[in-house]
Amino acid sequence: MIFERSLQRELAYTAGAVFMVLLTIMLTTMMIRIVGFAASGQIDPRDVLVLIGLTVIGYMAVMLIVTLFVSILFVLTRWYKDSEMVVWLASGASLTRLIKPIAIFTTPILILVLFFAFIGWPWSNAQSKLIRQRFQQRDEVSLLAPGQFRESPTTHRVFFIESMSPDQSRVENVFVTSTENGKVNVIVSKTGHTETRDNGDRFVVLENGRRYDGEPGHPDFRIMEFQRYGVKIQSQPVVPVQTASSTSTPGLLRSPTPDNLGELAWRAGLPLIAINLMLLAIPLAYQNPRRSRTINLVMAVLIYLTYSNLLNVVQSWIEQGKMSFGLGLVGLHVVVFALVVFIFWLRVRNRPLISRAMFSRASQRS
Template sequence: MIIRRYLVKQVVSTSIVVIALLTLIMMGGRLIKYFGVAAQGRLDTGVLFSIIGYRLPEFLTLIMPLGFFIGLMLVFGRLYTDSEMAVFNASGISRNRLARLLIPLTTVFLIVQIALMAWISPWGIRKFEALTSAQAVRTGFDLVRPKEFVSSGPYTIYASDLSEDRKNLKNVVFYQRAQSENKPDIVILAKEAKRVEIPNDPANVVDLIEGRRYELYPGQPKYSQAEFKSYRLRIENNSAEAASGDEAEAMPLLNLWDKRNDPVIQSELGWRVFGPFIIVIALMLATILSEVNPRQGRYYRLLPGILIFASLIVALMAVKTRITRDELGIWAYPTVLAVYALVTYWFLRTPKRSPKTISTSSK
């Protein structure tokens, strides 16, 4: 159908432009943040764009529905301002019928959104966590720069000079923060440090030459001191962390289903199952919110429409938080979607007047 092809072309092109712009804005800010982390020596600059790539699907899960909604608002708004909607109505084609012509396109966006939320975004989060864990293995000795203090996890390292192969450091200061209240902070001063490569050993091993080792107990008036000619230091990767709610975002869908009795898992499972259907609500909302007078311009209702659509996303995120705290059940997701859908459907069923056109009469 010619009208369907015309609408699909307009909506797709506009939505892609909006999605690309929103992605550029959001990911640009995130990239600046990671550049700041890299500038502090806590991240290798070579993995910056890999990190951005892995985080992109996670951002698209929110950007794509909003971009699709804004694209619909702009296209329908232009139909009103250019009096094309008046021509459609005069030909017996209502706004609701035009919206129904976009159902196949909406289904495509829905499938893409399901794929993003159910599989692609969790995969990206897992890759991102694996990459950041690999960066955690890179301790301060890997990231050290001459005459600068560099922190990595519980370690802080300073060296006055560094060889080109990064294996020899001069005038080294090493500090390790205590991991518990009963353990001491460790400070080591050495004239030289040499990297030791041990096959199949993920830790960093360094031989310190001629120095002193101090054990300091925070809040207590005691310490211990030892001098050495050679001291081998082994810096382990402290990758074992307590499980948190963020882990659920990286879990495969089948794993979430196996642990569905946990409130945190329930919130993430419900978000992945019901969240994609905001694409359908976007089509319904855009159909009723985009109607404007030709003299008002197609941007007249864009901001209010974005706020209304954003309220749906905020409501779902609030539900997700409440379910995580075991204050609501997973049924809250479809309830919110149903409320928005029913209210929108009621407005769609309400008879609307055709857009007014300017008529001229000859005298």
């Protein structure tokens, strides 16, 4: 009982530290990536923090799985290195008795994994897509940024302004170019402002400028001077694009298309991965005192990456119709569970995973 409480307490401390490290790495990576999108004009700079938060919510299940696996592996590896496992085994307790205290510690984390996999992941994806689409489908005035060339997503226009008032009502030193029927139109103006008609149409009214019309490669360009020139502002309604990753779990069940079934198998696979890795960490934590503890960490990273990539492959096969939903839902995890049971059996019988006999046979054949 004392050992079990000590194990759970140490697991909690280690899991907290590992999670904070993973969260810091995630926040740093997402901040660099999303700030890059904002700098290139793909998202609104005011939405950077919101998108970072939504991304963290979306990947919370994955971070919790990695936290669970690494923390169990770290704690048990230290127990082997400090001979605490020797005391545990010498007291008559088997290796399988570690499953109960570790399962008690793991249960709240598994509940969180279920929540974020089936609810948090689709909700965060839906909100992120809505924010991006709302920014990309805004009107052309919202595209304008002082000192930058901006292309309209709805027309073949390119805008450049030198300065703009805070309320976007007035602009100065405007350059607008567009292509229509193979002809290029270039408009330059000193000042301009926005107007809204009674029917709701919006215009950018340019003042004191020139317009150049012509076909590239031909000298017959027309030059016109104007005092007022109206450019209609094009806009598009925000139409949410529904994808499998942003569809709620009940929505996937109501519409069992191949893409939705593949997404459902991926979501259901996350808690199953957590359970299998929790069990695998117990025999995998065996530590030779002469060996560095970093080897177990490298093995943990490789095992998780392989497992998660195989889950992505299964999802792709279901979407392509190469694998049935039922087989894809449980097939991979049953195979991994059988492997976990086999490794447990080897450890209980005190057999190494890779014996010296295998190395000697390989050297003889070579």
